[in-house]
Amino acid sequence: DSGVTQTPKHLITATGQRVTLRCSPRSGDLSVYWYQQSLDQGLQFLIQYYNGEERAKGNILERFSAQQFPDLHSELNLSSLELGDSALYFCASSATDRVNQPQHFGDGTRLSIL
């Protein structure tokens, strides 16, 4: 058990809809990272937050947004969903904002767009 909790585990929705994925980091960790894992693109870094502030951005679409709340949990919002957004979305947390720190991954949210 990594200590990182992601909800929901599975999400099925339709094109054009909006969903919110939630992540609770490991106790004491201040950084949250979001990743997208798909068969064609592999594991892609989306965005990082540290103590409530955006710290780094990767290949995140404009239709996607995220935030980290004062209690350090994070949400990833995906809107105007397309078939290609079907993927496994992982959240990871680490103690600091330094990339040399181990990242602890949740079990992911599997998003299926019909």
Next chain:
Amino acid sequence: AQSVTQLDSQVPVFEEAPVELRCNYSSSVSVYLFWYVQYPNQGLQLLLKYLSGSTLVKGINGFEAEFNKSQTSFHLRKPSVHISDTAEYFCAVSDAGAQKLVFGQGTRLTINP
């Protein structure tokens, strides 16, 4: 831009045989290197990391990796595998001053009895 190439998408081996999973990276500056393992229906778990110092890094579950700067490689090895090692293995790299990890496409390790 950083990139990581895992040279084998699938590696089948017999139980108790040795295994090497290959990883090459492209970066012109100091790098941090990582190997993560993903068991079925789970998130990724850190196996080992190289930040600096000794080029031979030992990790969990009997795995080790060697950093070779001249060949820009960070291959993962285990002298004797078990059925429980069946998983997908990801190599990842970050420039020392960067804020993000770049992952390879993964290598699926299958252990046959």
